[in-house]
Each structure stands twice: as structure tokens, then as C-alpha cells.
Amino acid sequence: MATKKKTVKSKAAGTKKVATKKPTVKKATTKKAAVKKTATKKTVSSNKTATKKAAAKKTVTKKAAATLPPARKPALRKPSSQVGPVPGIAPYKEKRGEEYMNDEQIAHFRDILLTWKRELMEEVDRTVHHMQDDAANFPDPNDRATQESEFSMELRARDRERKLIKKIEESIRNLDNDEFGYCEACGVEIGIRRLEARPTATLCIDCKILDEIREKQMG
Numbered sequence: 001m002a003t004k005k006k007t008v009k010s011k012a013a014g015t016k017k018v019a020t021k022k023p024t025v026k027k028a029t030t031k032k033a034a035v036k037k038t039a040t041k042k043t044v045s046s047n048k049t050a051t052k053k054a055a056a057k058k059t060v061t062k063k064a065a066a067t068l069p070p071a072r073k074p075a076l077r078k079p080s081s082q083v084g085p086v087p088g089i090a091p092y093k094e095k096r097g098e099e100y101m102n103d104e105q106i107a108h109f110r111d112i113l114l115t116w117k118r119e120l121m122e123e124v125d126r127t128v129h130h131m132q133d134d135a136a137n138f139p140d141p142n143d144r145a146t147q148e149s150e151f152s153m154e155l156r157a158r159d160r161e162r163k164l165i166k167k168i169e170e171s172i173r174n175l176d177n178d179e180f181g182y183c184e185a186c187g188v189e190i191g192i193r194r195l196e197a198r199p200t201a202t203l204c205i206d207c208k209i210l211d212e213i214r215e216k217q218m219g
Contacts, residue, residue, distance in 0.1 A: 084197045086116045092192055100189050101181045110175055112199050117168045120161045127154050167200040183207055 092108045131151055174180040181190050183204040190204050203211060 084112065084199060086112050086119070086199075089115065091196055094192060101178070105192065106175055106180070109180065109195060109199060110172070112196070113168050113172050113175070116199065117165055117172075120165050120168075124158055124161060127158055130154075164200070171200050185211075 089108075089112055092105060131154070171180060181195060182188070183190055184202045185207040186204065188204050188206075190201055194201055194205065201208075
């Protein structure tokens, strides 16, 4: 009987110990829940502060944009009154049904060619006087080399202009002979706009393209 009582007491004690251990687990879980609650509170507060900062930045940028001056619209470019290489001559206004290379058109292109020739001749005279006035025998060989290179570049440009003057004179002779404005290869009208862009043109666009293709193949 004594042994049975001891076993019953020991079982009761074991059951009591287990009962006492359960609330410790509950305390641990409650601590974890409390930690989670504090973490969520911190994240919510940080999110609120971030949204407040973003709203403050937006208001600052809006105020700064309001204080900035209004953006200027790009200025529209006025159409230039330059015809080809000659400035100051207005383009020819074609009339409906008018004859190609009539007296008005011939006078218009004669004015272009003569003014262009005069400007080129003035440029040639200006470079000749410039070379005569600035020509000096520098003691430094580097200075002499730079001067010679500048003079050679100017002479090349003037040589091209001299050849261009010959073409202008040929175009003026064609005007006098009523041959200006027609393609030398096929006889088609070159066109007013093409002649205004290049008054010394002797080929239409199609023949000029074929000529360039032949030059590329031969070269």
C-alpha cells in the first residue's frame, strides 16, 4: 500500500511539473508577438515618415517650379532671301502658264551671274593685296612655314574661283545665244530652282546623276 501511494504521488508531481512548463511556452510566444508588434509599428512609422518626406519634397519642387521663369519658345527662323551663292537677290516667282526662259527669267539670271562674278573678282583682288601687304621675311622658320601654308591655301581657293569665273562667263554667253537653261546632253529644261541653286549648271538632274555614276565607275 505504501508503494502504491508513492507512485501516485510521483505521478501527481510529474503532472504538476508538466503543468508548470506550459505557461513558460506561452510567455515565449507572447514575447515574440510583442517583438513582432513593435517591429510592425516601427515599419509603419518609417513608412509614414518616408511618405511625409516625399510629400515635402514634392511641395518644395512645386514651389521651385513656380518661382522659375517660363520657358522660352524657340524663335522661328525667317526664310532667307538668298538665291544660291549670291545673297540679296530674291528668288524668282514663277507664274502659271508663262514661257520658260522668257525675258524676265533671262534678266533675273543675268543679274545673278553678273553679281556673282563681281563678288569673286573683288575677292581675288582682296587676296592679292593681302598677300602683298602681309608678305614678310620672318627670321623664325616656323613663322615662315605658317605664312607659306596660309598663302598656299588662299591661292588654291583663288584658283578654284578663277575656274568658276570662266564657267560664269560661259553661262553669260549662253544667255546671249538663247542656250541658257537647257541640258547639254538631252536638251531638256534644267529648271528655275536648280539654276538658282547652281547658275552655272549645264546638265539636268538625271543627266548629272548618270555623269556622277560614270565618274565613279571610271575612277
